[in-house]
Amino acid sequence: MAKLNTNGNLYTIVYATVIVIIVAFLLAFVASALKPTQDANVAIDKKQQILASLNIRGVEKTATEAKYDAVIKQALVYKATSADVIEGEDGFDVPSKEFKEKRPFYIAEVDGQTKYIVPMTGAGLWGGIWGYVALDDDCETVFGTYFSHESETAGLGARIVEEWFQDSFKGKKLYADGDDKTIALSVVKKGKEGTMSPDNYVNGVTGATLTSNGVDEMIKDGLSKYQDILNAQK
Amino acid sequence: MALFSKENRQAFTNPLNLDNPIAVQVLGICSALAVTSQLKPAIVMGLSVTVITAFSNVIISLIRKTIPNRIRIIIQLVVVAALVTIVSNILKAYVYDVSVQLSVYVGLIITNCILMGRLEAFAMQNGPWPSFLDGVGNGLGYAIVLIVVGFVRELLGFGTIFGFQVVPDSWLMDNGGLYLHNGMMTMPAMALILVACFIWAHRAYNKDIE
Numbered sequence: 001m002a003k004l005n006t007n008g009n010l011y012t013i014v015y016a017t018v019i020v021i022i023v024a025f026l027l028a029f030v031a032s033a034l035k036p037t038q039d040a041n042v043a044i045d046k047k048q049q050i051l052a053s054l055n056i057r058g059v060e061k062t063a064t065e066a067k068y069d070a071v072i073k074q075a076l077v078y079k080a081t082s083a084d085v086i087e088g089e090d091g092f093d094v095p096s097k098e099f100k101e102k103r104p105f106y107i108a109e110v111d112g113q114t115k116y117i118v119p120m121t122g123a124g125l126w127g128g129i130w131g132y133v134a135l136d137d138d139c140e141t142v143f144g145t146y147f148s149h150e151s152e153t154a155g156l157g158a159r160i161v162e163e164w165f166q167d168s169f170k171g172k173k174l175y176a177d178g179d180d181k182t183i184a185l186s187v188v189k190k191g192k193e194g195t196m197s198p199d200n201y202v203n204g205v206t207g208a209t210l211t212s213n214g215v216d217e218m219i220k221d222g223l224s225k226y227q228d229i230l231n232a233q234k
Numbered sequence: 235m236a237l238f239s240k241e242n243r244q245a246f247t248n249p250l251n252l253d254n255p256i257a258v259q260v261l262g263i264c265s266a267l268a269v270t271s272q273l274k275p276a277i278v279m280g281l282s283v284t285v286i287t288a289f290s291n292v293i294i295s296l297i298r299k300t301i302p303n304r305i306r307i308i309i310q311l312v313v314v315a316a317l318v319t320i321v322s323n324i325l326k327a328y329v330y331d332v333s334v335q336l337s338v339y340v341g342l343i344i345t346n347c348i349l350m351g352r353l354e355a356f357a358m359q360n361g362p363w364p365s366f367l368d369g370v371g372n373g374l375g376y377a378i379v380l381i382v383v384g385f386v387r388e389l390l391g392f393g394t395i396f397g398f399q400v401v402p403d404s405w406l407m408d409n410g411g412l413y414l415h416n417g418m419m420t421m422p423a424m425a426l427i428l429v430a431c432f433i434w435a436h437r438a439y440n441k442d443i444e
Contacts, residue, residue: 012302019309023316030320034327041330155271155392156420207417 046092053117053132053146054110055170057163071108072117078103083228096121096130105229108134115143116233118226122218125210127151129160129218135174139230142185145169147215157211168202174223176200183223187216237363245356246367249375255348256379256429257436262348266380266429267422269339273396276384278332279339280377286321286343287352288369290314294357295365301358310353318344348372383428391419 005011044061047068051059059067075091078084080101091104099121106117114137121130127150134143144167147160159165169185176184176197184200189209193201204212223230255261262283269279293313294301301309322340325333333340343349352372357365388394393401393415405413418424 006300006302007304012305015300015302016305016308019312023312027316027319030323034323037327038323038330041326045330045334153271153420154269154275155388207420 049146049148050106050117050119050132052166053134053144054108054115055134055144055167056110071110072106073109074107076105076107078105078229080225083232103226103229105226110143113137116230118223118230120218120222122214122221124149124152124160124214125157125208126153129211129214131215131218131222133169133219133223135230137233139234140174142169142172142174149211152211153208156205156208159205159208160211160215165202165205171199172202173197173199183220183227185219185223187212187219242364242367245360245364246371249368249371250378251375252440254375254379254436255351255372256376257433259348259351261351262346262376263426263429265339265342265346266376266383267425268342270380270384270387270425270428271391271420272388272394273381273384275339276380277377279342280373280380282321282339282343283346283348283376284370284373286314286317287349287373288366290317290349291352291357291365291369292362293317294353295360295362298358306358307350307354310350314349314353315344348376379429379432382432383425386428387419387425390416391424 006015044064047064048059051057051064051068051071054071056067056071077086077089077091077094079086080099080103086102089102091106094102094104096119099119104119106119108115108117115134116137116139117132117134119130119132121128123129129147129149129152131145131147133145135141136143146166149158149160152158152160172185174183174185175181184196186196186201187204188196188201189212190203190206204215249255253259256263256266265279265283269275290310290313294310297309318340322333325340352368356368360368385395388396389400393399401413401415403409405411407414
């Protein structure tokens with residue numbers, strides 16, 4: 001075999017082109033071949049998160065679909081500007097980046113009782129955070145919550161996905177006594193509760209004040225956007 | 235050439251101790267700070283880097299004679315990035331839970347200096363099999379340091395090991411004890427200090443390292 005001059009200009013350009021084309025095809029092939037499986041995983045994961053907000057946790061992957069269908073009665077989509085339902089759309093299919101125009105709203109039934117689920121997104125310390133808050137049919141008492149995050153610090157902010165934190169919201173009230181306009185439910189640092197009623201707050205994650213503040217803002221912001229829908233359900 | 239000749243064995247064992255990527259070559263420090271606040275991500279990161287280093291070493295070693303010298307770093311980077319992307323896609327499709335936990339780290343692997351360092355220093359001059367051993371050795375050498383640092387940080391910072399509580403609640407000041415978790419340990423800065431302590435101990439023991 002003749003010895004190629006691997007340092008020539010032509011060889012370098014051709015080599016770079018060939019490598020890039022091979023890699024591009026390879027990546028495109030892998031990405032499109034695996035896309036359906038990945039999408040199915042993402043959908044199952046989302047369903048598990050919604051179920052977790054109803055305190056139904058640890059559902060097997062294969063059983064998630066059936067459980068979700070059994071529990072979630074309606075997944076509505078409201079317009080962002082008015083309390084009108086957009087007909088023919090499934091709230092589950094609304095991606096979080098469309099939350100500005102559309103408001104997905106889930107109605108579930110657990111042990112014969114109606115529960116309402118409000119999805120929400122916000123910002124943590126390093127990246128996005130999101131969550132689902134499930135309310136009892138009085139539209140005021142928290143039934144359960146689920147929070148997760150993109151890239152909060154492992155062991156600190158990332159602990160908002162842990163059950164003890166999410167469970168601490170159970171039974172808390174959205175509104176303080178005598179004021180049913182502003183959302184009072186808060187995440188506050190231990191020792192900074194002030195005069196708040198214990199019904200209205202949970203303690204943040206120790207050492208993760210900024211992530212906890214993010215959850216606090218997300219809850220207030222997310223729930224106040226749904227106040228008209230929630231009041232209409234009462 | 236025998237599969238486990240002396241040179242090949244050295245390609246594997248040297249990075250574990252005398253040529254440790256973190257302690258001696260001082261490569262891959264950045265990710266060592268980011269993922270060691272707890273033991274589990276440290277181990278997962280160590281294993282992921284081992285796998286990727288080994289296979290990118292093999293690929294680069296196979297095509298090393300065809301790579302134009304002037305763009306060799308770019309080619310190395312393309313191979314690493316492609317490999318990491320493929321692995322990340324496969325994880326997402328078949329072990330979704332793991333991929334969610336790894337989301338941040340997968341990107342970090344591409345930027346890990348150990349990868350580029352070993353490709354440039356070893357795989358460009360050696361055959362595929364020694365390169366594979368060198369990759370596995372360096373990945374494991376890196377993992378060992380991560381595990382040591384992660385162990386200390388999780389123990390002192392959170393009082394847990396692998397998430398299991400080892401410091402009893404009754405010791406804590408909140409409950410009237412005399413013990414307080416060291417919040418400093420959860421910060422990346424402490425990882426740097428611990429890595430430095432590790433290097434200190436390592437050099438004190440291996441006096442012949444320059």
